[in-house]
Amino acid sequence: MGMFEKAVDDGSLRNDIVWNFAWQDLTVTIKDRKTKEPKAILAHVDGYVEAGQLCALMGPSGSGKTTLLNVLACRDAAPGAKVEGTTLINGCRPSAATFRELSSLVEQEDALIGSLTVAETMRFAAHLAHKNALTKIERMRRVESLIDSFGLREQAETIIGTPIRKGISGGQKRRVSVASQLLTRPKLLFLDEPTSGLDSAASWEVISFVKAVAKRNNLVVIASIHQPSTSTFHLFDKLLLLSGGKSHYFGPVEDVGLHFESIGQPIPMYTNPAEYLLELMNVDFSTDGSVHSRLDDIHKAWVQSPRSIELSEQLAVNVRNSYPLPTFKPSKRNFPIILMILVQRSFIKSYRDVVAYGIRIAMYAGLAILMGTVWLRLRNNQDDIQPYINAVFFGSAFMSFMAVAYVPSFLEDRATFVKEHANGLYGPTAFIISNFLIGIPYLFLISVLFSVIAYWLSNFRPTAVAFFTWIMWLFLDLIAAESLVVFVSSIFPNFVVSLALTAFANGLWMSVGGFLVQPNILNVFWRYVFHYIDYQTYVFQGMMVNEFAERTYNCDAGCHCMYQTELASECKISGGGVLDLYGYKTDRTGEWVGILLAIVLAYRLLGWAALVIRK
Numbered sequence: 001m002g003m004f005e006k007a008v009d010d011g012s013l014r015n016d017i018v019w020n021f022a023w024q025d026l027t028v029t030i031k032d033r034k035t036k037e038p039k040a041i042l043a044h045v046d047g048y049v050e051a052g053q054l055c056a057l058m059g060p061s062g063s064g065k066t067t068l069l070n071v072l073a074c075r076d077a078a079p080g081a082k083v084e085g086t087t088l089i090n091g092c093r094p095s096a097a098t099f100r101e102l103s104s105l106v107e108q109e110d111a112l113i114g115s116l117t118v119a120e121t122m123r124f125a126a127h128l129a130h131k132n133a134l135t136k137i138e139r140m141r142r143v144e145s146l147i148d149s150f151g152l153r154e155q156a157e158t159i160i161g162t163p164i165r166k167g168i169s170g171g172q173k174r175r176v177s178v179a180s181q182l183l184t185r186p187k188l189l190f191l192d193e194p195t196s197g198l199d200s201a202a203s204w205e206v207i208s209f210v211k212a213v214a215k216r217n218n219l220v221v222i223a224s225i226h227q228p229s230t231s232t233f234h235l236f237d238k239l240l241l242l243s244g245g246k247s248h249y250f251g252p253v254e255d256v257g258l259h260f261e262s263i264g265q266p267i268p269m270y271t272n273p274a275e276y277l278l279e280l281m282n283v284d285f286s287t288d289g290s291v292h293s294r295l296d297d298i299h300k301a302w303v304q305s306p307r308s309i310e311l312s313e314q315l316a317v318n319v320r321n322s323y324p325l326p327t328f329k330p331s332k333r334n335f336p337i338i339l340m341i342l343v344q345r346s347f348i349k350s351y352r353d354v355v356a357y358g359i360r361i362a363m364y365a366g367l368a369i370l371m372g373t374v375w376l377r378l379r380n381n382q383d384d385i386q387p388y389i390n391a392v393f394f395g396s397a398f399m400s401f402m403a404v405a406y407v408p409s410f411l412e413d414r415a416t417f418v419k420e421h422a423n424g425l426y427g428p429t430a431f432i433i434s435n436f437l438i439g440i441p442y443l444f445l446i447s448v449l450f451s452v453i454a455y456w457l458s459n460f461r462p463t464a465v466a467f468f469t470w471i472m473w474l475f476l477d478l479i480a481a482e483s484l485v486v487f488v489s490s491i492f493p494n495f496v497v498s499l500a501l502t503a504f505a506n507g508l509w510m511s512v513g514g515f516l517v518q519p520n521i522l523n524v525f526w527r528y529v530f531h532y533i534d535y536q537t538y539v540f541q542g543m544m545v546n547e548f549a550e551r552t553y554n555c556d557a558g559c560h561c562m563y564q565t566e567l568a569s570e571c572k573i574s575g576g577g578v579l580d581l582y583g584y585k586t587d588r589t590g591e592w593v594g595i596l597l598a599i600v601l602a603y604r605l606l607g608w609a610a611l612v613i614r615k
């Protein structure tokens with residue numbers, strides 16, 4: 001049974017249609033940064049690819065091939081770019097919804113979840129991909145078919161690979177990336193540098209598998225490619241050669257040698273034709289105008305060539321013989337089901353990927369032992385009041401600071417989301433909610449583990465209510481800290497930048513949270529601008545009230561009390577006197593919890609907004 005079934009009344013794609021994809025007179029202009037004048041990065045580019053064919057977009061760096069691929073795939077060409085020209089499927093201009101239904105783009109980077117196996121990656125992709133409901137048997141049949149088609153049967157139960165655990169090879173990762181996109185049953189497949197980072201053998205392997213699947217299922221495949229080997233180059237059916245945003249050849253790969261020979265630029269024998277053509281198109285190392293002049297002559301020769309004229313006629317015929325496209329409405333998926341799938345996938349990742357939570361659990365356990373042994377068995381004497389305060393600060397501030405360890409895990413999740421969202425599988429809302437839900441049990445476990453070790457070793461207030469209140473504050477602290485990571489990393493999806501900014505933010509929160517400088521003497525700017533939006537402020541207040549509100553401390557042997565309270569006559573210090581020094585009230589726990597939850601919600605909403613805005 002083929003991977004793409006024949007049409008039925010539900011509007012599914014038809015395999016008996018002869019699909020083709022054409023682009024005509026594509027021009028992309030941007031404003032030049034220096035001159036502020038319009039600058040063409042693509043100029044009047046044409047092309048035509050039929051079902052079952054692979055077309056290579058090739059050219060030196062800066063030639064415009066990535067811009068062209070983005071335009072063809074209906075993605076943003078460049079910031080502020082103006083796009084002119086038309087793209088046609090079967091001679092018709094598709095709507096955005098129809099184009100999204102018929103096409104899929106595989107990014108240059110393999111945005112895969114490293115802790116999932118190949119089979120799990122494919123199964124979750126199948127669950128998310130299908131707009132029209134499929135039975136479990138049909139879905140599994142499609143997954144198994146693609147695993148076999150791409151030669152991944154032996155690696156089906158092998159993980160993709162993480163920084164700690166070795167997985168499949170680079171070529172196999174590329175095959176998984178392509179195969180997972182084919183689960184949406186596209187008729188147009190766009191590949192951005194599918195052989196990037198692979199050796200010649202792995203490159204040939206990836207393209208040969210794509211070619212076989214394209215032939216079998218009548219796919220139009222368009223790939224940007226850089227410096228392929230001779231054997232890989234000849235796997236493509238058509239070639240579009242670009243330089244300076246202009247076409248210098250479009251047609252069968254097998255005829256490229258004849259064309260360049262006819263214009264006085266023959267490809268030398270025993271030379272990789274792709275390498276020769278790239279060198280011919282490259283202007284980066286020219287020291288005079290001769291190279292530009294030569295390329296102008298090659299471009300003019302191409303425009304006047306019989307094959308270019310034939311392409312123009314073919315495009316005209318294609319429009320005259322257009323075939324009406326199916327009409328698709330924007331897909332409306334069952335949100336709870338999507339959310340459940342994402343949570344299930346994240347759960348598998350969370351317990352397998354030690355970087356996500358395993359290392360953090362070990363790190364927090366070590367931090368708890370450190371805290372419990374440094375502040376070991378503090379007493380109820382006035383000399384230990386300040387150490388108690390220091391321990392409260394350490395237990396809250398440094399726990400939230402260490403949430404920076406979540407940055408790499410979230411960036412991996414974000415990369416997967418960007419790829420899947422671009423292909424219309426789900427939106428930022430489902431991603432943000434699933435990310436929040438999967439973190440709750442782990443953060444609660446961390447809070448309990450840390451508290452069981454550190455709380456009793458340090459001899460904090462020894463009651464069950466106080467212990468569980470401490471856990472509550474620590475849990476909310478960690479949720480807020482992880483929400484900060486989500487917010488910052490959504491805006492700046494770069495490991496070093498996200499790590500630095502999150503660490504800086506936590507340092508800022510430590511400074512204005514109330515411990516290092518008491519709130520009632522904190523500079524008014526820092527107090528009113530940052531203190532009240534600092535989640536560590538409310539955690540520190542809550543923990544301080546939890547520890548000191550109902551506790552008393554002994555003054556020294558001579559009844560000299562560090563804090564003057566109503567118990568001074570008894571040679572004791574009331575914990576309320578410590579709270580008075582900071583200006584903390586004892587009846588505002590519910591208010592502080594509400595504010596803390598609002599801060600968590602704000603971070604998550606801002607992270608969601610960043611994902612919506614950053615396409």
